[in-house]
Amino acid sequence: MRVTRARVWAGIMLAAATMVAACGDRGRDGGDGETAAPETVTEAPAFASPTLRAIRQRGRLNCGVHEGLIGFAYTDNRGAWRGFDVDFCRALAASVLGNADAVRFVPLTTSQRFEALRSGRVDVLWRTTSWTLSREAQEGVRFAGVNYYDGQGFLVRKALDLASATELNGARICVQRASTSELNVADWFRARGIEYQPVVSANEEAAREAYAREDCDAFSADVSALASARTLLPNPDQHVILPDVISKEPLGPVVKRGDEAWTSIVRWTLNAVILAEELGVTRENVGQMAEDSTDPRVRRLLGEEGELGPMLGLSKTWARNAIQAEGNYGEIFARNVGADSGLDLTRGLNAQWNAQPGGLIYALPIR
Structure with a gap:
């Protein structure tokens, strides 16, 4: 039988078409005969904190502190709580409630502190507590940051x-x-x-x-x-x-495990106070800086631009409230444990990262 050139070309084209179809089928069904599921987009979960909701319902923050450590947490002659950790509790209360005085200080021993968090007796522990692996793994808590680098x-x-x-x-x-x-x-x-x-x-x-x-x-x-x-x-x-x-003793705020949103609120309030020092925002000038600064970092921090506070479930002025209440990190350090205090501790590792000489205090980007 004589094969014409036309019939040869027809055979080649048919084979090519069959291969293309087969490849297309493999691309659609993954090569196992099953049709691949369409691509889906998973939305981020809503930012909601049961701890914040409870704090707002009761109208105050419950803050666990040392029973009495000069410079960090102690009561003065009039029975008022003072100290480095105490000021951070007040700043947090100002951040979440708009009122630095809306806080109840709960003095805790070393053996009581983590149980007080787990049981809900306190919302946050600011009690010269070192961040270690075993504590996060075994005590049912999470550390939200470091506000003081210490050592034994x-x-x-x-x-x-x-x-x-x-x-x-x-x-x-x-x-x-x-x-x-x-x-x-x-x-x-x-x-x-x-x-x-x-x-x-x-x-x-x-x-x-x-x-x-x-x-x-x-x-x-x-x-x-x-x-x-x-x-x-x-x-x-x-x-x-x-x-x-x-x-190495990195000291910082501790919260109960299981409320990631609350952990973030505590973490970012601490970072806001640290960033305020870096940007030159103080308790005295915070209002003027909010009005006059053209620095976008300052404007974001103080709620003049963006919606950062509402992202956390807080007001636009959450960070401004914290700074206005107790000042920036450097101010809190100086009056409680630094040059303006009886302890007169040098900044050392607790200097800002860009100071001369530099330390380890470094604010995460607030943007």
């Missing part, structure tokens, strides 16, 4: 004439029970093969009192706590904090 040290009597903690071989060390301080001391001495005798007390106050009675040679706690403790001793000038810092 040693308070000793000047009469001992010590230059370093490495000279504390065989010494008695006062420390608080069931705390990161107790664990850090054990790790530090063990790593260096130095013998020591722990003198364990129920809380920080008891450890300080044991040191004052000379039941131990050194008192170990966060450096900020040691500076506070020294001011309460009969003769503060007779005691010195050694230069050794044996741990």
Whole structure:
């Protein structure tokens, strides 16, 4: 049989058409004979906080604080709460309720603090609490940020004439029970093969009192706590904090696990106060800055542009309210623990990232 050129071309075209159709089918059904589902878009869940709703219903923020730590949380001669952590509680109350006085301070011991969060007794814990993996994994809490970078040290009597903690071989060390301080001391001495005798007390106050009675040679706690403790001793000038810092202690606000929106509200209020210092916004000039500043970062922060507050379920002036209530981060630091306070602690790691010398304080972008 004679095959014509026309019939050859017809065969080639038919084969090509069949291959194209097969490829098209594979593209539609994934090659297994099943038709692929159409692409869908999943919307983000609504931003809603049960904790914020409860706070607004009761008309106040319940803030867990230290029972009494000079510089951080304590009551003055008139019974009013003062301190670094206290001011952050007030700033948060101003942010979510528009009123810095709409806050109830709940003094908590170390052993009470996480249970108070889990049970709903407090909405936020601002109590010189170190952010660690085990606490987030086991205590049912979430850390919303860091407002103070600390480290553990040693308070000793000047009469001992010590230059370093490495000279504390065989010494008695006062420390608080069931705390990161107790664990850090054990790790530090063990790593260096130095013998020591722990003198364990129920809380920080008891450890300080044991040191004052000379039941131990050194008192170990966060450096900020040691500076506070020294001011309460009969003769503060007779005691010195050694230069050794044996741990990292990032202190910050803690909330109950399970309310992501509330975690964000606490986190961004803290960052707003930090950013205010970076941008030169103070308690005194915040109103004028809102009116006159042409810096878009300032205008967003103070609610003059954008809808950032409503994104969090707050007012447009949420950050402005917090700054107007207690000032920026630098102002809160200076009057409570810094140059304007009895503790007179240097900014150190708690300086802004762009200061000279720079520190670790760094606001997340508010935009």
